Amino acid sequence: MVKTEKIKVKTKGNCDVVNITEQTIEAAAQSKIKAGTVTLFNIGSTAGITTTEYEPGLVNYDIKAAFEKIAPKNARYEHEETWHDDNGHAHVRASLLGPSLSVPIVDGQLTLGTWQQIILVDFDTRARTRTIICQIAGE
Secondary structure (H helix, E strand, O other), rough: EEEEEEEEEEEEOEEEEEEEEHHHHHHHHHOOOEEEEEEEEEEEOOEEEEEEEOOHHHHHHHHHHHHHHHHOOOOOOHHHHHHHHOHHHHHHHHHHOOOOEEEEEEEEEEOOEEEEOOEEEEEEEEEEOEEEEEEEEEE
């Protein structure tokens, strides 16, 4: 069986980290699937999905600082030369993080660690409403 839901998330952009764990757990529970996989996929090329411990130091500082070192906002990007915009760094960061995540379901529960949450990181330069496809497959 396959169930597909859309999770809508309002973001602030600029490396905004949004916890989407509860929406994902709810979608999995409503699917009634006991053994399978949840796949989350961000629609768009300037945000990514991963897991982390959702605590203030990581969310408000460390993740942003790490991506600023990897793909600095004020560096020169060919993307910006092509499109005359300001979000080349957002595309690079999102490409490195990746748009999707899979989490196994065992006994009807997501197999997340005690401190592990699912996050969307929006790297774009403005606020957005993001759409995440949440597809639950299994039995």
